[in-house]
Amino acid sequence: MNKEKDFLASYSIEDYERPSLTTDIACFRIQNSSEENYRKNPKTKLTLLLIKRKEHPFQGCWALPGGFLQPGETIEACALREIEEETAVKPVSIMPVAVFSETGRDPRGWIISNAYASIISDENISAVGGDDAADAKWFEVSFTEENEHAFHLKLTHGDISLCATLNETTTSFGVSRFEVVESSGFAFDHATIIATTLSAIRSRAKDFEYLFDFLPEKFTLTALQKVQETIMNIEVLPANFRRKVADYVEQTNDYTAGSGHRPAQLYCKRKKTNS
Amino acid sequence: MNKEKDFLASYSIEDYERPSLTTDIACFRIQNSSEENYRKNPKTKLTLLLIKRKEHPFQGCWALPGGFLQPGETIEACALREIEEETAVKPVSIMPVAVFSETGRDPRGWIISNAYASIISDENISAVGGDDAADAKWFEVSFTEENEHAFHLKLTHGDISLCATLNETTTSFGVSRFEVVESSGFAFDHATIIATTLSAIRSRAKDFEYLFDFLPEKFTLTALQKVQETIMNIEVLPANFRRKVADYVEQTNDYTAGSGHRPAQLYCKRKKTNS
DNA sequence: CAAATAGTGTCTCTAAGACAATATCAC
DNA sequence: GTGATATTGTCTTAGAGACACTATTTG
Numbered sequence: 152m153n154k155e156k157d158f159l160a161s162y163s164i165e166d167y168e169r170p171s172l173t174t175d176i177a178c179f180r181i182q183n184s185s186e187e188n189y190r191k192n193p194k195t196k197l198t199l200l201l202i203k204r205k206e207h208p209f210q211g212c213w214a215l216p217g218g219f220l221q222p223g224e225t226i227e228a229c230a231l232r233e234i235e236e237e238t239a240v241k242p243v244s245i246m247p248v249a250v251f252s253e254t255g256r257d258p259r260g261w262i263i264s265n266a267y268a269s270i271i272s273d274e275n276i277s278a279v280g281g282d283d284a285a286d287a288k289w290f291e292v293s294f295t296e297e298n299e300h301a302f303h304l305k306l307t308h309g310d311i312s313l314c315a316t317l318n319e320t321t322t323s324f325g326v327s328r329f330e331v332v333e334s335s336g337f338a339f340d341h342a343t344i345i346a347t348t349l350s351a352i353r354s355r356a357k358d359f360e361y362l363f364d365f366l367p368e369k370f371t372l373t374a375l376q377k378v379q380e381t382i383m384n385i386e387v388l389p390a391n392f393r394r395k396v397a398d399y400v401e402q403t404n405d406y407t408a409g410s411g412h413r414p415a416q417l418y419c420k421r422k423k424t425n426s
Numbered sequence: 427m428n429k430e431k432d433f434l435a436s437y438s439i440e441d442y443e444r445p446s447l448t449t450d451i452a453c454f455r456i457q458n459s460s461e462e463n464y465r466k467n468p469k470t471k472l473t474l475l476l477i478k479r480k481e482h483p484f485q486g487c488w489a490l491p492g493g494f495l496q497p498g499e500t501i502e503a504c505a506l507r508e509i510e511e512e513t514a515v516k517p518v519s520i521m522p523v524a525v526f527s528e529t530g531r532d533p534r535g536w537i538i539s540n541a542y543a544s545i546i547s548d549e550n551i552s553a554v555g556g557d558d559a560a561d562a563k564w565f566e567v568s569f570t571e572e573n574e575h576a577f578h579l580k581l582t583h584g585d586i587s588l589c590a591t592l593n594e595t596t597t598s599f600g601v602s603r604f605e606v607v608e609s610s611g612f613a614f615d616h617a618t619i620i621a622t623t624l625s626a627i628r629s630r631a632k633d634f635e636y637l638f639d640f641l642p643e644k645f646t647l648t649a650l651q652k653v654q655e656t657i658m659n660i661e662v663l664p665a666n667f668r669r670k671v672a673d674y675v676e677q678t679n680d681y682t683a684g685s686g687h688r689p690a691q692l693y694c695k696r697k698k699t700n701s
Numbered sequence: 702c703a704a705a706t707a708g709t710g711t712c713t714c715t716a717a718g719a720c721a722a723t724a725t726c727a728c
Numbered sequence: 729g730t731g732a733t734a735t736t737g738t739c740t741t742a743g744a745g746a747c748a749c750t751a752t753t754t755g
Contacts, residue, residue, distance in 0.1 A: 158482035164535040168497050169444040172538065190705050190754070207433035222443050222536055225527040246599045247524065250540060252500040260439040261497055263447065265525060324521045324636050361599050373707075391745055393708075412706040413752035465727070465732050648734075666718055668735075687733040688725035708751070717742075724735070 170252075170261040174230040175217035175341065177348035178242055180289055181272045181381050190411030192373070195381045196291055199306060199345065201313075202237055203286035208258050209338035213306075213313055215345065216287070217264070230267045238287040242269035244364040248351045249326060249344075256340045264339075268348040270365035272378060294349045302329065304346055315342035325354045356382040359399045363420040369403055371415040372396065445527075445536040449505040450492035450616065452623035453517055455564055456547045456656050465686025467648070470656045471566055474581060474620065476588075477512055478561035483533050484613035488581075488588055490620065491562070492539070505542045513562040517544035519639040523626045524601060524619075531615045539614075543623040545640035547653060569624045577604065579621055590617035600629045631657040634674045638695040644678055646690040647671065 178200040183193035201213040218233040220226060227245060235241050245267040252263045290306035290313065297303050300319040305312065315334035319327050327350040334342040355361045356379050366375065376392045379385075401421045406414040453475040458468035476488040493508040495501060502520065510516050520542040527538045565581035565588065572578050575594040580587065590609035594602050602625040609617040630636045631654050641650065651667045654660075676696045681689040 155482045155485065159533055162482075162534050164446055164537075167446060167494060169446050170495065170497075171439055171442060171444050172447070188705085192706065207430045207437075210430065219442060220445065220527075220538075222445075223529050225529075226525050226538070227527075244598060249522065250501050250525070252495075252502075254498050254500075258434055259437050262439075263495075263501070322635075323519060323639060324630060325633070355599060358600070360597075364598055371707090388746065389707080390709075390747080395744080409754080410706080411754050412704075413708080415707055463732085467733065646734090663719070664734080665720080665736075670717080684727080685733075686727050687731075688735080690734060703755090704753105706751100706753090708749100710749080711747090713744100713746080715742105715744075717740100719740080720738090722735100722737080724733100726731105726733090728730090 168261075170263045172220040172226070173217055173262055173264045174220065174226060174233060174267060175215040175264050175344055176230050176234045176242075176245060176267045176269060177215055177248075177345055178234060178238075178240060178269045178271065179292070179352065179382070181270065181378050182289060182291075183273045192410075195377045197381050198289040199292050200234075200238055200240060200287060201290055201306070203288075204338050205286065212338035213288075213290075213311075213336055213341075214338035215266075215341050226265050227267075230265070234269075240271070240287075242271055242365075243367070245269045246352070246355070246361070246364070248348045249328070251340060251344060253340070264344070266344045266348060268352050270352065270362075270378065270382065272366060272370075272374065292349070294346065301332075302346060304334075304342060304349075306345075311336075313337055313342075315346070317342065317346050319350075326351045352382055353384075359396055363399070366420075369405060369417040369419050371407060372400070372418055373415060375400075375418075443536075445538045447495040447501070448492055448537060448539045449495065449501060449508060449542060450490040450539050450619055451505050451509045451517075451520060451542045451544060452490055452523075452620055453509060453513075453515060453544045453546065454567070454627065454657070456545065456653050457564060457566075458548045467685075470652045472656050473564040474567050475509075475513055475515060475562060476565055476581070478563075479613050480561065487613035488563075488565075488586075488611055488616075489613035490541075490616050501540050502542075505540070509544075515546070515562075517546055517640075518642070520544045521626070521630070521636070521639070523623045524603070526615060526619060528615070539619070541619045541623060543627050545627065545637075545653065545657065547641060547645075547649065567624070569621065576607075577621060579609075579617060579624075581620075586611075588612055588617075590621070592617065592621050594625075601626045627657055628659075634671055638674070641695075644680060644692040644694050646682060647675070647693055648690060650675075650693075 180198045181195050182198045183195055202216050204210055204212050204214050216234045216237040220229045230245050248266045248268050250265050288308045290308045293305040295303055302317045302319060304315045304317060313336035315337060316332040317329040318332055320330050321328045329343050329346040331342050362375060362378055372393055399421055400418040403417045403419055405417040408414050455473045456470050457473045458470055477491050479485055479487050479489050491509045491512040495504045505520050523541040523543050525540050563583045565583045568580040570578055577592045579590045579592060588611035590612060591607040592604040593607055595605050596603045604618050604621040606617050637653055647668055674696055675693040678692045678694055680692040683689050
């Protein structure tokens with residue numbers, strides 16, 4: 152037993168080259184557009200939180216919030232800390248997407264990024280802070296397959312527009328990987344990371360379990376439906392959607408009010424799946 | 427533009443503390459048991475490849491193959507290199523599962539592990555090398571839910587038996603995380619990593635796309651079915667299984683032979699999903 | 702009442718499960 | 729022929745999609 156102690160005492164981790172580790176968080180938001188008619192439910196659009204880089208490298212470019220892992224914290228804690236520090240947004244939960252470790256992806260050196268995705272809805276963003284950070288903006292997301300394996304990513308916020316053309320290289324285990332054909336305005340390989348996270352959340356938003364992780368505790372079934380529709384870019388009939396989620400949710404005694412139409416009952420995630 | 431160059435020239439990555447990065451690979455095998463009756467198809471069992479540690483720490487304990495990331499290689503390349511170096515097994519593909527970054531998980535210091543899972547079937551293992559590595563052994567896997575969130579992991583190879591009791595702490599996005607209640611014989615936190623990879627492959631083996639990634643190019647539908655059944659620990663009727671996979675596979679002109687019963691047609695993965 | 706969304710009922714069609722029946726090989 | 733698996737066909741049932749209909753609120 153002492154031999155192991157001796158070994159550890161003489162072991163020097165500095166003898167080996169080590170990379171730096173960062174997290175990058177693609178935080179998507181189901182954003183309500185303001186509606187002209189007071190009694191209509193707002194239209195929703197998918198937006199992504201980016202920050203304008205104040206420092207080199209890629210000064211002035213737009214990047215995903217994120218930063219270096221600090222000693223004593225887990226990767227997940229680092230991701231949550233960084234997004235809150237940089238944007239004042241506090242996601243309910245984050246989903247691991249992929250690790251980006253290609254050499255040359257960061258001009259500063261050997262830096263490996265753990266990419267996470269998150270989705271928050273307008274219902275809870277007001278409670279946790281919104282556009283407080285000076286250079287953090289929500290960009291409207293458009294990500295479409297132009298033709299076989301060729302995708303176009305467009306992020307817009309007012310006059311600012313970021314574009315990228317990407318090729319889908321591999322799809323393994325539900326997550327596609329991309330390579331940039333051309334891009335403008337993105338820092339590092341963040342166009343690739345954004346495309347990958349979009350692919351990941353789209354392939355997983357079919358599963359209700361995943362959707363709940365991004366919603367506040369109580370929600371209307373219509374809100375839940377909008378989240379899925381906005382992410383997947385599809386439309387489903389409310390009657391069928393309700394039937395499908397019925398086993399995953401539980402009624403609460405609360406209702407919405409003052410919406411100019413029939414109030415909606417609030418639901419919460421069912422604790423145990425009834426078998 | 428020169429300002430960025432200047433910045434990079436003065437930037438020293440050594441100013442920040444960095445972790446060491448490793449990969450650990452849980453390589454599962456659909457192993458054919460030898461069958462008494464020559465014309466019966468072999469029974470299959472799920473086994474996991476472990477190596478006995480020759481060095482400190484955890485000398486003599488059983489560990490997942492894996493090792494340190496080297497400069498210039500991606501995490502995936504590192505995982506593939508390590509498993510081949512240590513066990514002479516060459517998986518067709520590997521699936522990222524999770525990153526383990528809890529402090530104290532490795533007594534040598536700040537070491538973060540990227541866990542990967544792979545599945546290979548006996549049909550192609552003979553072609554790529556088997557039990558060549560001296561201390562690499564295939565352990566029969568038993569992983570069962572004893573009661574609510576309490577799991578028991580048992581790995582056996584002949585007289586050797588490794589056990590662990592684990593609690594399921596969180597399930598986010600289809601992958602459960604576990605904490606060890608008690609364990610014996612495992613190096614590091616590898617009992618946790620093994621439980622997590624098992625949970626991940628089980629939740630994903632429902633999707634045929636994922637299964638193909640682990641099979642040789644040509645396979646019988648029965649072999650494909652056995653893979654799913656062995657991983658998921660279920661049984662399905664051949665007739666129904668065939669109908670379900672029909673859209674995912676293409677016939678080839680090859681057949682099995684010499685099996686003591688009707689030959690089976692070989693299939694390959696369909697290149698494009700027909701819509 | 703009108704406009705809007707919330708929520709229910711029911712019809713159809715497709716996919717999944719159960720099971721019977723046929724095909725083909727090695728001995 | 730016998731014993732084994734491969735492969736196909738069909739009946740039944742559960743679930744997804746379409747759509748009509750009722751309920752409830754605010755102005």
